[in-house]
Amino acid sequence: MKILQKEGDEYHLLALPNEGSNPGDYLIIEDNKAGKSLILQVMEVKYANIPGMFEEILRDGLSTRLEGDELDPFNMNSQLLILKDTKLTICKVRGIVEKGRPTPYGSFVPSRNYSTINPLAIEKLLYREEMAHPIEIGETIKKGRVSIDAEALDGRLNIITGRKGTGKSHLSKILILGLVEHGAPCLVLDINGEYVNLSATRKGEPQHKYVNKIITLTPGKSLKFDMEDMGLSPILNMLIYALDLPWNSTRTFIRVWRENARNGKLTLEELNGTLTRWKCHESIREAIQSRLYTMMDSGIFTDDPLEKVDTLELFRSIRDGGALIINLKNQSAINRRMLVELLLGKLKELLSKEAISPIFLFAEEAHLYLRDTYWDDIVTRMRHLGLFTTFITNQPSSIQETIYRQVDNIFLFNFLNDRDLEAISRVAKIDVESVKLIVKELPPRHCLIIGDAVQNFPLVVNVRSLDVDTMGETRYFFKTR
Template identity: 20%
Template sequence: MNMPNLIEVGELVGKTGTNDVQLKIINQILKKNDYIQVENEGINFLLIVKEIWNDKGNIEAKCSVVGKAPRTPFKPKSRAFLAPEEIIRQKLGISTSREEGVYLGKLRDYPYQIMLKVKKLGRIFITGKSGSGKSYTVGVLIEEILEKGIPIIIFDRHGEYSSLKVASQDSNDIFNVTPKSFLNQIIEFTDLTINTGGDVPIEFLLTSDPSDLIVSNQCTIINLRGLDLEIQEYITKETLKRLYDASVSGQIQPFFCIIDEAHLFAGKKRTETSELIQLFSQEGRKFGANLIIVTQKPQLLDTTIRAQAGTWIIHQLTDIRDVDITVKSSEGLSSEWQNDIQELEPGEAILTGESIEKIPLIIKVRSRMTKHGGTGFNPLDFISDKERESLEERKARLLSAKSQSDLEHAKNLLNEIRSSGSISNKKAKELEDEILNLKLALNKEKEKFLEALKLLEKVKDIAKQQRVNIDDYL
């Protein structure tokens, strides 16, 4: 077949199948995870390069079919070309329009924008180790959901998402993103003595109606920074319960709910909070309550919650147990993707699951419209005097809508929790987490030790064959 406008990169060699083929590379511009096109049965198929090696001067690669495979094996010596844009878009299903999708970033090493269909976004699982870009991606997703006018509520343990009130100051326009502040679309409940850039005292959350929290074009941030863990858990539990009941009864419209550091609220030990999050993950979508789980430790998360995820956004993980659990739990990933997960750069992620036809993609997450904040971000440090004045007016308006008796009632509730002896439960939980982390570290060292023993036995076998007494060197 004559393909004058395509760049030839090699030909198929060795044993060929319907899913995997071996490619002899003749053009060394080809890299791992690049896409190639190969014709079979008169149809152009898209393949992804999964491995590249040098065999006595010959550069070869293992390539796997993306999407539906042919009915008959590829023919040996078939020519392979760099895949053109139209076949990449068609086979990867990335032709969703801006109106119908959320713009998450671009296909890595390609200029093609990745739009996830809003209708297919439901239960989302976002994971990655600290520093991998996980929280940044959550910020991007929140911006996109707000741009669609969909209500969203965030349980923010570290006070990171207050930065959504401040427009980005970066001038990088590679992703064609315009800086923007969502100041007037955000209501932030928090301990105002700790997080002065918030809007409403956290106590008011306990007396707020779900219809005040879930509002079109509004992002409700529950900033838990600075609160004791048992208070955080109580607030999360009570709020989720009211939201779920309101969803089931149809009192509130469809919304997204983000739970950050979810493994702390929904670990493998059963609690009221973990059972509620489990209920949300299993049943919530039927009633428009869409859950977004965020964690850096998927191995510590309740298995049922993990199994319910429809779309996975995976940043770099280096703990092999986290990697293994992620690959086994997510749809579309095989063991071949384990190295990819460990090698991702900050800001890169693997997408897989329902929203992208279960075909894994590696993307570079787009720039944020808003400023990326760290723990304890205070928007008051970045907004103008006029914006600060507007923020104070809004606080006064929100506070005047609640009675003093409501505030006192909520304060008394929290004080009861603090004085009920649950502090000791907190310490016990912290010790439990510490013991678990020590066990994980010990298991890792044990694995290294066993690997070293295996290696030593191999060396001994080789030495025995060579008639060398290895004990003389130990």
């Protein structure tokens, strides 16, 4: 390869037919005289526009129709064949290597005369030191093994996004199981029932290393809350933000709650009974009672001490590594919002008291059940308390731009829609053009990783397979016949 020209942070390289590269590949320009190297990432490969090539291609097309012997005493034809397949490789500067250490910042102009250009196995350059908590993700286009350090997710905000069916949930399962193996607790809000068999193989057999660490809870069955255990603050959050209880009614409910707490009667039936006798405006009574009836009908509350879940002990049960899967499939929209408000409200309370260790939250399609004001709360205040979130979505535009601006890692699968790509690329740690050129060409199960997990060197990875029961696969009509 040879340097043709430089335009801003973009290099155009001439490559012979046997020097093939693909979008996402890395190259290194080593300037032996300067003692530095330039790291480039391939954005696009196209034919070199060599003067006279258009006429030569036309001549070839015409010559195939003519009869006769072709004389080529100077063997020019073989050279023309090489010129026809010479490629123009367009690259972006991703960093430099100086004194043997890569950095994603800085640049220099290498010599055309004293530089050599070679393929770069970026994963070997990035991960020369042994990781403390490796999670194997997959391999590069050139078959180099790729792992990320679990510490790159610790205290971070992550987004996994891409078109439907490209492998988002598959990657999130790899991250969850990797975190569990390293002793981290995880909470998964599973809206489609894709994670409920995470401890089983594809054949449905239990995986013994996960079987006691993956706990699946179905609201109304294995997950029921007790009013006293849940506490006033999470219940208020649910009433206000999920059930839209007006402020005047909220103040009355707080007084009713405190009265019942003094008498040791914090059950739905007792609260409703006290409210019936309470001196207040009838509209306030009706507003509160209608919410209490909704709570009773939801099936997620119980007054039976044998059915209730102790939330503190539940979260403590995974403190040495485990995952709580909250199966939100088949739950109504109002039930989903109630559950999420309760769980996150209780989590905030327990984390602020340091009653439980920090926890990793995985939220599938969070825009369907998270109120807008909770987005900022999760990624700012709750992150400082110890809740580290990974959002998984196929609608990147549903996530607020203020959230994107705080993202530490993006795992980006294939998108064809420019609007979706622009929503991400505006705040990604690389330029818009790079995101569009690479992501549109990604095949299924391949993702572009951007951020701290890859030391800010964007990396295309073929995500590895996983021997778990994949509940998220789409059901088809004709494949069953």
